[in-house]
Amino acid sequence: MTSLARLQDKHAILTGAGGGIGLAVAAAYLNEGARCTVADISAAPSAELAALMARYPQTLIYVATDITKSSSVEQLIARASQTFGPVHVLFNNAAVFDMAPLLESDEAMYDRLFDVNVKGMFFTMQKVLAQMAGLGTRGAVINMASQAGRRGEALVSHYCATKAAVISYTQSAALAMAPAGIRVNAIAPGVVDTPMWGHVDALFARYEGLQAGEKKIAVGHAVPLGRMGHPDEIAGAAIFLASAESAYITAQTLNVDGGNVMS
Numbered sequence: 001m002t003s004l005a006r007l008q009d010k011h012a013i014l015t016g017a018g019g020g021i022g023l024a025v026a027a028a029y030l031n032e033g034a035r036c037t038v039a040d041i042s043a044a045p046s047a048e049l050a051a052l053m054a055r056y057p058q059t060l061i062y063v064a065t066d067i068t069k070s071s072s073v074e075q076l077i078a079r080a081s082q083t084f085g086p087v088h089v090l091f092n093n094a095a096v097f098d099m100a101p102l103l104e105s106d107e108a109m110y111d112r113l114f115d116v117n118v119k120g121m122f123f124t125m126q127k128v129l130a131q132m133a134g135l136g137t138r139g140a141v142i143n144m145a146s147q148a149g150r151r152g153e154a155l156v157s158h159y160c161a162t163k164a165a166v167i168s169y170t171q172s173a174a175l176a177m178a179p180a181g182i183r184v185n186a187i188a189p190g191v192v193d194t195p196m197w198g199h200v201d202a203l204f205a206r207y208e209g210l211q212a213g214e215k216k217i218a219v220g221h222a223v224p225l226g227r228m229g230h231p232d233e234i235a236g237a238a239i240f241l242a243s244a245e246s247a248y249i250t251a252q253t254l255n256v257d258g259g260n261v262m263s
């Protein structure tokens with residue numbers, strides 16, 4: 001992978017980056033010269049992340065973090081700052097997926113999805129923004145939204161609502177932090193082939209009476225570019241929104257979805 005050193009001397013925190021899109025973005029940020037603090041919920045790094053840590057022993061650490069717990073997020077930021085100094089970039093990515101027919105979706109599902117995808121996302125962002133504002137760091141936050149946040153879906157109501165909230169909080173935070181020179185944007189992927197999609201496919205199979213793997217093939221064919229995205233294909237947008245190349249862009253949600261959504 002060619003490096004343009006676009007994130008040289010930057011320190012990024014990436015949540016939910018033990019696998020999937022977050023891990024691909026961590027690898028891309030490291031390649032661009034960033035120091036990275038990766039957070040995920042498991043006590044130890046995943047095998048893929050451990051392999052990346054072996055390649056970047058000086059510039060990558062892992063901090064086990066539950067983003068739904070304020071004390072855990074505070075420990076993450078403290079550990080990150082002690083190791084690599086002030087935070088310049090937050091890739092606010094951790095989330096969970098679940099779905100059910102609207103009349104069957106219960107409070108437990110609602111609580112879990114909103115706890116991680118909205119409360120965890122918001123307070124992680126708020127705590128990092130507080131450090132940036134306090135230290136005068138003209139940083140960048142990238143929140144992970146989704147095409148699901150652009151339009152409701154009969155079977156996916158809670159997840160869609162959480163991702164709509166990510167878009168809204170991105171706009172509010174961007175306006176609140178603009179005077180401090182801190183930019184807040186979001187990325188809205190379409191369908192990306194990650195561990196999350198294994199779970200999504202199994203749920204659609206259950207509720208739509210499909211064979212395993214059938215939904216994944218169908219959603220790929222429905223994309224104007226004709227296929228699902230690869231986690232690496234989110235990384236370009238994530239680097240752009242973290243770097244000086246996007247210095248005049250804030251409050252936006254960038255669709256990275258092969259043409260699924262036009263807005």
Ligand SMILES: NC(=O)c1ccc[n+]([C@@H]2O[C@H](COP(=O)([O-])OP(=O)(O)OC[C@H]3O[C@@H](n4cnc5c(N)ncnc54)[C@H](O)[C@@H]3O)[C@@H](O)[C@H]2O)c1
Pocket residue numbers: 015016017018019020021022039040041042065066067068093094095096116120144145146147148188189190191192193194195196197
């Ligand atoms: N894969 C897709 O098609 C797709 C599409 C649109 C948006 N997204 C969004 O992109 C982001 C990454 O998705 P992905 O597909 O890589 O999913 P993934 O499931 O592979 O990764 C999500 C990560 O978040 C972590 N996580 C969950 N709860 C956590 C918690 N409480 N604290 C810390 N970490 C926690 C998980 O352990 C996991 O490693 C998510 O915000 C997702 O909603 C994904």
